[in-house]
Amino acid sequence: MRRSSRTQTCRVADPGDDVNVEHSAASFLDSHADRADAPGPLMALPNTAPSEEAGATPAAELPGQLPRTSAHDVVMHEGSRSARLREIKLLIDGRLRLGLRATFTRYGLRRDLAVPITNPNAKVPISVRPLEPSDLPILLAENNHLEPQERVQIAWRKDFYKKAPEGCWVAVDERSGTPCYMQWLFGASENPLIRTFGGFPRLEPDEALLENAYTPVACRGLGIMSAAMALIAERAAEIGAQKVLTFVGDDNIGSLKGCQRAGFHPDLLNKRVRLLYGTISSDTFETLPADDPRRTLQF
Numbered sequence: 001m002r003r004s005s006r007t008q009t010c011r012v013a014d015p016g017d018d019v020n021v022e023h024s025a026a027s028f029l030d031s032h033a034d035r036a037d038a039p040g041p042l043m044a045l046p047n048t049a050p051s052e053e054a055g056a057t058p059a060a061e062l063p064g065q066l067p068r069t070s071a072h073d074v075v076m077h078e079g080s081r082s083a084r085l086r087e088i089k090l091l092i093d094g095r096l097r098l099g100l101r102a103t104f105t106r107y108g109l110r111r112d113l114a115v116p117i118t119n120p121n122a123k124v125p126i127s128v129r130p131l132e133p134s135d136l137p138i139l140l141a142e143n144n145h146l147e148p149q150e151r152v153q154i155a156w157r158k159d160f161y162k163k164a165p166e167g168c169w170v171a172v173d174e175r176s177g178t179p180c181y182m183q184w185l186f187g188a189s190e191n192p193l194i195r196t197f198g199g200f201p202r203l204e205p206d207e208a209l210l211e212n213a214y215t216p217v218a219c220r221g222l223g224i225m226s227a228a229m230a231l232i233a234e235r236a237a238e239i240g241a242q243k244v245l246t247f248v249g250d251d252n253i254g255s256l257k258g259c260q261r262a263g264f265h266p267d268l269l270n271k272r273v274r275l276l277y278g279t280i281s282s283d284t285f286e287t288l289p290a291d292d293p294r295r296t297l298q299f
């Protein structure tokens, strides 16, 4: 079913409704944080033999083993009270930055799984699997060299995991099994949960939602997002979906490029209005006309 322009969400956050607080922070920063660089001092592990997939970059030209963050650098400790307080401070800072009124435009990009694509390859060999709890400290490791907006990205995903512990997929560097990308996949049966996040349309029975892509800073620029997202999108078929949706800020060019390479094309326009530090949200979702040039934009 095609979506016409309509207001989808307008709600006041309940006390303790930190899903919305964090979504506000992340929504603001999703469009600002994709240029974060300057990875911290990371401990590289020795290379193991890379698997030579058809079409993959030859082993000799592959980047070295994706870095693991050393225990010394990891600031996050599961259950650490001070770490949690730092997270909350970051999330509140993000909300304060929203101010009294903030507006955002996001593309809803769609991939129809019935339309075959040539899956992109990353510069390192990857495969995808569901997230395991032990992946989190690796994917969402903080170190003292990260930009503040990157810390918010991390804090928000840590907290999102608490709200949605199921449905997250990871890509792993096949040479070592090190996770290097994460993203959540939800089917229509998760509509009640998705509704609590705010900012997403109700999924039709044959639709899935792919959200919160994250590549750790040290693993960026290797084509991991596009290769992993293409593979994870295919898993939507296992939960009964034929079409996969994802939402990206119209100025998050890095992510838009990654989505496009993964077979996604702009289909919807989402206007988000956040009032009073994000406590009130309103979303409209408009299907782009068939001849709208944004449908065929090359990001």
Ligand SMILES: CC(C)(COP(=O)(O)OP(=O)(O)OC[C@H]1O[C@@H](n2cnc3c(N)ncnc32)[C@H](O)[C@@H]1OP(=O)(O)O)[C@@H](O)C(=O)NCCC(=O)NCCS
Binding pocket: 030, 031, 033, 034, 035, 036, 037, 153, 212, 213, 214, 215, 216, 217, 219, 220, 221, 222, 223, 224, 225, 226, 227, 247, 248, 249, 252, 253, 254, 255, 257, 258
């Ligand atoms: C967006 C993101 C997932 C891309 O991950 P990635 O695995 O580096 O993606 P790719 O290697 O496929 O590169 C896609 C684009 O990202 C951008 N990019 C590449 N290296 C980058 C780096 N070191 N830092 C920031 N952006 C980079 C580039 O625009 C690149 O396109 P190009 O190669 O044509 O220049 C990653 O930057 C990220 O996690 N950002 C923060 C969270 C975020 O914005 N998530 C998306 C929410 S919708």
